[in-house]
Structures are given as structure tokens and as C-alpha cells.
């Protein structure tokens with residue numbers, strides 16, 4: 011079974027604007043709310059692709075209820091731990107460019123943190139845990155390392171999509187997949203990555219340090235897949251971009267779905283790119299139909 015972990019879920023409050031002016035009152039052209047948080051996004055797209063999964067994490071207050079009710083309506087399986095306080099609201103401003111203001115989220119007590127670790131401790135070698143997103147106040151600096159240690163002990167495979175320090179430290183535990191975007195990959199090595207060649211060079215370092223599979227996502231420019239025996243470049247399909255929030259998460263879900271369905275890694279990678287782009291071309295995360303509409307549109311090429 012696939013499990014996703016979202017320590018700090020969110021309501022994503024999306025506001026399209028013609029023009030954002032700092033220091034002034036701005037009026038949006040409209041607004042809408044979606045359940046958010048990286049693991050929850052992965053779960054929602056996995057559901058679209060008919061891959062059974064369970065969403066885990068902490069949830070609180072009215073805002074948390076909004077997320078649970080939404081997921082329930084979609085038939086998504088979740089087993090959140092209720093906490094004091096309100097799940098955060100992340101504001102996504104869609105002007106000429108996208109500006110995001112993410113909340114801090116509720117503080118997590120030691121007791122709740124222990125409860126989550128106990129839950130994760132029940133996963134087995136047949137399970138995969140997708141760990142992604144930021145950590146809440148109250149959790150130790152090393153919380154993700156502690157979760158990964160539990161996974162290692164139980165031989166639970168894991169995927170990690172989080173910030174630089176934790177990602178680098180986790181490589182030795184051989185994550186099944188890491189998926190930095192271009193800027194995040196640069197941050198890991200204190201470099202600015204400008205070309206696909208540079209992205210391949212640094213992506214390979216993550217694979218050599220332990221990651222079983224690496225995807226470097228490049229937004230509208232596509233993505234690069236690296237494992238021990240191949241490097242594959244994919245171009246993104248062209249389309250009208252509506253909301254790229256969650257496109258990276260959708261890409262992870264697409265890759266997992268491909269692997270779960272027994273496809274080759276190249277085909278799974280293509281399904282990842284397809285899912286990421288289908289989400290970018292949609293207001294909410296992509297549906298199965300929107301993902302399938304991009305069938306045969308992902309061109310890949312293997313490089314040295």
C-alpha cells in the first residue's frame with residue numbers, strides 16, 4: 011500500500027489577479043479553495059489513477075475539517091491525527107507571476123508526534139511512504155530523519171520531497187525516489203542550475219549518493235530521469251497554464267502509479283510528466299481524463 015505523509019496540510023486559497031501591487035489594496039478576479047499540502051496532493055492524484063493509498067498527517071480545526079470533508083467526498087482514504095489549533099491557509103496569488111504565502115500551521119505536541127511515529131511504525135516492507143512538505147512548529151529538527159529510521163527498520167520503501175538539508179542526509183537510506191525541481195537541486199549544491207547538462211550533472215550526484223531514482227523537474231521545460239543505468243530527458247507538452255500548484259506532487263503520483271501498474275521506469279516517468287503537466291493546465295489537480303488526454307504527447311530521449 012502507498013501511504014502519503016503531510017505533516018502540515020493546508021487549504022490552498024487561490025486568487026487570480028491581473029496585477030499584484032505590493033503596499034496597496036489589490037482585488038482578485040475571483041478566488042477558490044482547494045485541499046492542499048504535498049502528500050495530500052499526491053494522494054488525490056493517485057486516487058485519480060486508481061492507485062489505492064492512505065493519507066497520513068496532522069489536521070486541526072475548521073480548516074482541517076474542510077480538507078477531511080473534501081477528501082471524504084472524493085472517496086480518499088485518510089487517517090489523520092487530530093491536533094489543537096487550525097490547519098493553515100496558504101495563499102496563492104496568480105498575477106503575471108505566481109506568488110505564494112504559506113502559513114506556519116499548528117504546533118504539534120510531543121504526544122501527537124509520538125502517535126504519528128507509532129502509526130508509521132506499523133508500515134511494512136510491502137508499503138511505500140511518500141514524505142513531503144514542510145514541518146510544523148513543535149516537531150524536532152530531525153523529525154524526518156526519525157521517520158526515515160523507522161522506515162529503514164521495517165524495510166518500508168520511501169520517497170522524499172523536502173528541503174535541502176534533510177534530503178541530502180536521507181540519501182544514504184536509499185530513497186526510492188527524490189524529485190527536486192531545478193532551483194531546489196541548485197540549492198542542494200549551492201549552485202545556480204541553468205542548463206539541462208548541469209541538471210543531469212547534479213542529479214547524478216543524488217543517484218550516486220544513494221537515491222534509487224531521481225527526477226529533476228524543470229517546469230514548462232520538462233524533466234530529467236536518472237537511475238543507475240539511464241538518463242532520460244522528457245519535454246513538457248504545450249498547453250494553457252492555469253495553476254501549477256501541485257504539479258510536482260502530481261508528477262510524483264504519476265511515477266508511482268506507473269511503477270505500481272508494472273510499467274517500465276521510462277513509461278512511469280512519462281506518466282509522471284503527463285500528470286504534472288495535466289495539473290499545470292487545470293485549476294485543481296488533474297483528473298484521470300485530463301491526464302489521459304496527454305497520452306502519447308510526452309517525447310523522451312535517452313542521453314549518455
Ligand SMILES: Nc1ncnc2c1ncn2[C@@H]1O[C@H](COP(=O)(O)OP(=O)(O)OP(=O)(O)O)[C@@H](O)[C@H]1O
Nearest residue numbers: 191227228229230232233246256257258286287290
Ligand atoms: N508551464 C508548464 N507547462 C507544462 N508542464 C508543466 C508546466 N509547469 C509544470 N509542468 C509539469 O509539471 C512538472 C513539475 O513541475 P515543476 O518543475 O514546476 O515542479 P515543482 O516545482 O515541484 O512544482 P510545485 O511545487 O508547483 O508542485 C514538470 O516537469 C512538467 O511536467
Ligand SMILES: O=P(O)(O)OC[C@@]1(O)O[C@H](CO)[C@@H](O)[C@@H]1O
Nearest residue numbers: 020046047048100112143144256
Ligand atoms: O509549505 P510546504 O509544505 O513546503 O508546501 C505546501 C504547498 O505549497 O505545497 C503544495 C504544492 O506542492 C500546496 O498544496 C501547498 O500549499
